[in-house]
Amino acid sequence: MTQTKLGSLIEAVINVLIGFGINFSANMLIFPVFGWSISAGQNLTLGLIYTGISVARSYVVRRWFNSKLKKAAEQLAARAAKQGAPNGQ
Template sequence: MQSRKESLIESLMNIGIGYLVALLSQLAIFPLFGINVPLSTNLWIGAWFTAISLARSYAIRRWFNSRLHQAAQRLAGSV
């Protein structure tokens, strides 16, 4: 089972890579829809979505690990 620290590190790596992909995507896609904002605005938009994504990713990871641990305990108890 992953520790909380390992879950956080994995989530940070995932989010960091996702931030770069999202930022590059914003720079390419926003102008196609007539959204022209300065780079600083793109950075802030990406930062807000990244913070939300980090919280979501961490919570889901912890929930799944907890559920997996509970299932393993039930299986061990039934043997």
């Protein structure tokens, strides 16, 4: 079964939103350890930029894998059809 383009986009967005929440929280906790000060607004802006990049990356990778899996399944089915079903099946 293949995933629709909309399904891929929804999965990518949900995955990245979860990552955004983790990243936002981690930045607010970890940056001060290194002496970097960042406001919540700056953190949000930075996070939104990286989130856009991440959604695009995740969507492209998902569609690429989906295409490769579909092609592999079609090739296996074609080979099986050429060989014929064993035992009269």
